[in-house]
Amino acid sequence: MAYKLKMPAIKEGVRDSTNQSSIYIFRLPKVGEGIAEGKLVTWLVSVGDSITEDEAIVEVQNDKLLQEVPSPVSGILSKILVEAGNTAQIGDAIAEISVEGSVSLAKDKEVLATTSKIQLKSSSERSNPSVVAKRVLAMPSVRQYARDKSVELSIISGSGKHGHIIREDIDAFLSNPAKENAIQETSEVKKSSIAQHDVHEAYAVVETDKTTREKMSITRRAISRAMVNSKAHAVHVAIFDEVEVSKLITHLQRFKEIADNQDVKLTYLAYMTKALITVLRKYPVLNASIDEVTEEIVYRNYFNIGFAVDTQRGLYVPNIKDADRKGIFTIAKEITDLANKAHEGTLEPFEMRDGSTTITNVGNIGGKWFTPIINFPEVAIFGMGRIEKKPIVLEDDTLGIGSVLHLSMSFDHRIVDGAMAQRAMNELKRLLANPELLLMEG
């Protein structure tokens, strides 16, 4: 399974001290930024197996990734505390490893130092309002309570005054498996006059003998949350259009071979990416987000164009970083690479973060127009449908056969007005109709 991420061995200095041969209580290490839990997919070793340090012992899946977690020590797996198929919280004891002799403490400390560094880094990178100046806003007694409960405080956002984490926040975190307090949701927790949503009551399906039940996967839950979140915040309006792309088809055919020679799979998606950069430059509000807390529009000074990848495990949206500084071949290459990673489950969280806008392409499957859901907090998403041969009216008012690409666009009407959206669509059509403009204006 060559595609899996290899995690650095992170050793929590927790061990049983009752006798000379030590038992390491192996706790689930951090498996990604801002991630509170992981599903133990497969145990790669069985109880009684001897393990060497850094050997992968368990596969863990979180929201987006499948990772191998290595053992921090050599020894014998003496007990599995969380069976495969179950979800564990970061810091939960998941196994016991019996270690012969004593393990060098210096090493322990070194690893501990690494762990805390990682924690510091990740907590400062995220915007948890309960982490200020690299310290978690919690009283010493609450910090002790969190240790007693094996809760990593830096992923909780506090409900106390100015973001303080209180004892009740830890209880709430523990009792609510959906982790409503977790940092991913903090933007909703904050109050703002333009973002007050009633939490709707959860819907439960009545059981009948004509239904079967299946647990939603972590990925499916994440997708579901993201969709609800987007619909709850952004005011979606969709527009539909079509553009004759014969020249684009010719252009792609002309360069396909050159691309092939360079190991690049040239696609319409790459052209679309390039065209969108010009559109976003002209209409910067499409490359913005709303800060609902401060009620400000935040413009991005970068162009990270996302695209949706349909995989067996669900939908992933990686983005091409700084696409404005890349040629179409490079973009095409990166699309292939990122799509492969999505299929393999090896996308890194940062590869899915900080997008400018998103393209969703169903053309290869079929269909013309649809109303895509905005990849929140972005404010626009562009849908590509099928390219279809159609009768069109030519310039000399005679009928001809054209190749027509179907385009959809959803935008957040809170900051994008309808007229501007249509102008942006017109610009996109102009560029796709004359792909050579991409060289001149791209």
Added chain:
Amino acid sequence: MVVGDFARDLELVVIGSGPGGYVAAIRAAQLGKKVAIIERDAFGGVCLNVGCIPSKVLIHAAHHYVDVKADKFGVSAKEVEVNLEKTQRWKDEEVISKLTKGVEMLLKKNKIEIIKGSAFFNGPNHLRVVNGEESSSYQFNEAIIATGSRPIEIDGFKFNGRVLDSTGALNLKEIPKCFVVIGGGYIGCQMASVYANFGSKVTIIEADDNILPNFETDMVDLVKGQFASKNVDIITKARAKVASESSESVQITYTVDGNEQTLDADYVMVSVGRTPNTDDLGLQMASVEVDTSGFVKVDHQGRTSQQHIFAIGDVTPGPALAHKASYEAKIAAAALAGKNVKIDYVAMPAVCSADPELATVGFTKKQAEEEGIKVNVSLFPFEASGTALSLGNTEGFIRIVTDKSTGLILGGQVAGVGAGGIIAELALAIETRMNVEDISLTIHAHPTMSEVVLDVVDLALGLPIHI
């Protein structure tokens, strides 16, 4: 093991009864452990016997002397004199003796077995205790090493006669006419203040380019100003070479810029740092690892390279402070009792009882910026405090370092009257993650020096009342 030597079994043994050891022993007993404590000297360790407490006595006595002589507030006294022998007797009998007996009483109250003598490991679970001619063997399940530290001795200045360590300087029976201090750290500056206040001619010889390296220069400048007014000489970038003693005096040779100089004094105190008492414990026999400086390597609970042996206080890395030892003592005891505890502080206060008193806790501006944190710094001078004015002592300030965007309190420095008490509030604020608004909304009693904390947070909020 010697033939015929029966080892007695102990459950948890604490070695050393200083502010680390006795606290660890009591806490472990409270948490259900059967505890024995080994002490080779007096209960309370350096802190109670030859450190913090006796220093406090002399510092206070010297201030009392200066105050009585001061002819201030319309109060004057004639023929004020100090009898250092009486001061020492009061210190020994009324303070130290009471406290060490108090510690012994507390140990007994908690059913802790007391073993007198020096402990040496002769295995991971064995130790031998030597008390004079007597020697006994013990087998233990768990141990806490709390043997503290001692003053560093430097070449040419063997502690003897007129060449003193801090212990000797605390026990002088006469006020020296000339007193030389080698090493201008906080111990050196405290003792220099004591004898300068008692009227000695004091000289501080410091190897570095400034005294009190752990405090910011504007705070140190206040101390230097007071020293100057008391005719204390401070010689920096000086290397102490040798002390040669006669029956009447001691001559100190030192070099500055390569030039050799000499000074005559009644006594010279060497206070250039402390070294952990780990060299004579047989730690290698117990396979307890130490670093190159002799500090015991410990993890986030104080556990050493041996699962069942902990170390706390001055034998571990970090500042040699009594309150650090006591904190670590409680963590180690709780860890041994099976609790999931951790050494988890960000605020370690430190106080230097020079004139004026200095105290610091948490980040200085420079330290915060080195951590990449954007900060605000607010300083409120004691000149604007009604209480300081009433006390006739307006020298000093409170400064706080706060997170720029949230006002979270990250550090504080206090110079002046009551600094050591004031720092407690800032330490509490830092450890409990308070911001300036929290303190601003807390009523501070009037008229006290603690009000100045309120003034400085109001200043940080941009809404100062008194300046």
